[in-house]
Amino acid sequence: MQPLATSVPVAVIGAGAMGSGIAQVAGQAGHQVFLLDQREGAAEAGRQSIANILQRRVDKGKMEQADLDALLDRIKPVNELKELAEAGLVIEAIVEDLDIKRSLLADLEALCGDNTILATNTSSISVTALSAEMQHPERLVGMHFFNPAPLMALVEVIKGLATSDDVAKCVYATAGQWGKKPVTATSTPGFIVNRVARPFYAESLRLLQEQTTDSATLDAIVREAGGFRMGPFELTDLIGHDVNYAVTTSVFNSYYQDTRFLPSLVQKELVEAGRLGRKNGQGFYSYT
């Protein structure tokens, strides 16, 4: 199966941590990218954050200014859904909430042509459940990037029960064309990585709750002695505690409240306090 031609525009909905990174990846692969967010100014801010990150590469001589300018020309912040109509692939990276994602997918089906592929970057919600109310559920596929999307190679391509083989194969080939390492997964809660990662976060949070050690010590041990790139608290600060907590809750509920996946009270408290991690300057650590 051929990847999506680079002449076909891509739309990314949600210009937060993931959406901006995915827009960068699609833009660097040569697509025109429409970037939309419901929060006023967020799509422009997403494009600006791409510019800021890559300008540092230009300043260090690792990227040509002309390539950055061309990339930024290809990424177009838009304010209304109807401006995405000509996209051949729409990737949603909005809040991790079944009903809100379903409602967006319904709006997209009413807008987009029959051949447009709709992809979800959900970390944990069943692709089958997301597609259940769609008129054409065969066109929905999981395209799950990792954070930060421009740097992390892995993309999980997730087939729901109704996802067509051709759609999954096209997205798999497209992820490869974009320089990623795609793997296929079925639509089990948390798919592959977020399933395997649950105990990593959960046990670390339990150790913290039991006051066995503090976050900085545990992160340092996991990094320096364990050889991980990041410790669990640094990583969840990067992911966003709202997102990580929503993912844990989703996996927990999907497995009929299996206590192995019990969400952490420590993380719940961070979310309630609005300490979401790097994205707003305070999580386990301070970033201001």
Ligand code: NAD
């Ligand atoms: P985020 O909070 O950084 O960004 C989400 C953005 O979506 C916000 O800017 C918000 O304004 C916007 N939004 C919410 N509802 C919308 C709607 N109906 N229409 C348009 N925009 C809307 O979240 P994120 O970390 O980028 O996560 C987004 C998705 O990606 C979630 O499904 C999450 O599970 C998944 N994901 C997150 C990570 C991670 O490490 N953070 C990794 C992989 C996948």
